[in-house]
Amino acid sequence: MRQGELVSPIPSARRRPADGAISRPAIDWEQRYRRIVITSDTVATAVVVTATGSFFGVRDAANWHEKWGILAFGTELLVLGALAVSRAWAPAVLGQGAEEFRRLGRSLFTAVVVLALGGIALTSRNIKLWIFVAIPAIALITMIERYLLRLWLHRQRKEGRCLRPVLAAGSPATVRDLIARTRKFPHLGWRVDAVCTTDGLDGEQLDGVPVVGRLTDVADHVRHDGYRVVAVTPHPHWSPDRLQRLAWNLEGSDAEMVVAPVLMEVAGPRLHVDAVLGIPLLRVTMPTFTGGRRAVKEVVDRMGAAILLMLFAPLMVLVALLVLVDSRGGAVYRQRRVGKDGREFTILKFRTMVAGADRARAELADLNEGAGLLFKLHRDPRVTRVGAVLRRYSIDELPQLFNVLTGSMSLVGPRPPLPEESAAYGPDIRRRLLVKPGLTGLWQISGRSDLPWEEAVRLDLRYVEDWSLALDTVILWKTLRAVLYGQGAY
Structure with missing residues (x-):
């Protein structure tokens, strides 16, 4: 990986492309980083299955499904397919949080189950080699590789690169809290570049971030300035109808809409979004103390x-x-x-x-x-x-x-x-x-x-x-x- 390969400038909060198109540099580094992760996972998997087959495989087996080459190729396809199906390469989870490793582990566990069932169906005697040697080795190497890539990405973000430009929209108090959190934890990859408030007085600033418009103008600013994330913080203005209309207006852009709920300290596996009677509900499960x-x-x-x-x-x-x-x-x-x-x-x-x-x-x-x-x-x-x-x-x-x-x-x-x-x-x-x-x-x-x-x-x-x-x-x-x-x- 060359130094600065993912580095790209973040569009300024006041820069507006002349033709009104979305500015893309902030999105390009995400795609480059995703391609690097996919390539690294693929190479690591190929190296492990090749080494496993070369050192431990049975080459003189009578049946085609016993030959190490077929099993190695099938194992690699199975692992990579499981990673794709489990969305372990989704840009939203790469580089931060436990979800990246959770999806990686879920993918490899799925590959183990499918491989075991396939071995039973084919009565393969060598399937244990791939279940107990190859896939655990793939898990170890890919997790180390992901962690090293994450360290590199976090180092870039602390230097102000590889950040997602954020437009924050909400009350001044909640927006200030968001700005403070993003500055305190730059490794999370957010940088608030602009703010929309109720008054939206141009020229004002909130903690050094320019106020560029009103809450009703959020979608227009996203399309003109190319923000990657729209962070909606609590404010009486945000009724369900207005949030839905904002989501519709952002369709077709590359912006991700993130809504901060009132339950700020509840996160992770306890939060679920369910549709009940056509109404989207945020379901909060009870903490797990037993079981x-x-x-x-x-x-x-x-x-x-x-x-x-x-x-x-x-x-x-x-x-x-x-x-x-x-x-x-x-x-x-x-x-x-x-x-x-x-x-x-x-x-x-x-x-x-x-x-x-x-x-x-x-x-x-x-x-x-x-x-x-x-x-x-x-x-x-x-x-x-x-x-x-x-x-x-x-x-x-x-x-x-x-x-x-x-x-x-x-x-x-x-x-x-x-x-x-x-x-x-x-x-x-x-x-x-x-x-x-x-x-x-x-x-x-x-x-x-x-x-x-x-x-x-x-x-x-x-x-x-x-x-x-x-x-x-x-x-x-x-x-x-x-x-x-x-x-x-x-």
Whole structure:
């Protein structure tokens, strides 16, 4: 991939093509990126099936369906067909969110099922090779390849390239909130280039973004200026009839219409659009706290903790020795925390402070730099030399794998609070206790101790409401990068 291959200028909010046609550069990079993803998936699949057939295939089989070449070709077509049918190459899901990997996993699972059924029908003896070797290898390589492409795309977006130009239409307050969010998270690929409001006074600006017209003029501005996304934010003007008319007026353009519902913090698999009696309804399902998916999470937690404990056992022994040599006291620190449904448990950590640090906390209360109910100091005098390194890279949290193994914690979940913090929770914040606390979570990959209290609570509640196995996978993957950089850890 050449540097800058996808880079293309975003049309200015005030640039209008002379002939009134839609400006296309912002759309072109999306198509280029989609072609790169398709090519990468195809090449990865071809390499895997060729290598599988060459090294493990049976070439002297009597029947045509036993020959490795036929099975390899059929497996590749099946995988690529499943990716196309599952819309795993849709531009809307490429480069952001867990949905891209969810569709990729669903496609490969479909390929496994179809391949297994085909093997049974053909009584193939070698079908296991393709089910248990080829497709898992394809899954591993394509997911790594997608992730590397995503990192590259996010880096481009942080530099102001490969962004979708957005026209925001709604009340000034909700539009300002949207502008702030897009600037805070540029990797999501949105940039608000223009705003339409009720008054639509030309020459005005909202947080540096020009106001180009009224809410009634949205479709005209989209057709003239080539915006990729029309973001409709809450405003009394947007009645069902007007939203429908706007959708009709945008037909034939390349713009995607996005409507922000009132339920801003409910997302992911809990939201469904159904047509009931001809009326489109946004159906919000209840959060999942029990059932089959939770049982799968329990199994994954226990197995994952056991595997990680075996992998990190040498490191944990070394860290324990360093802690003992560095300062007086035990290697492991035990503390009471509050878990699921308010039940207390003992959390395990490597000791990072001097002995008696809990008693010295009262003397440092006036220096507290933590947000909300949290007590934090950037330079806590109680932290030892070894403890500072352990905290920076979250190595002190490794003993909590025993908490996960015994069932008091999960690999992913909200932060486990202290009893005194939990006692001060209001009804809303107590919803964090509906699930097990986690070794990592959304707070871990979003800034950790640098997060404002309100943002940390919002992320925890979002996890409780919108939990899914795919989200857990993404969080675990991103935790590695957060730990390596050590951002927000002290």
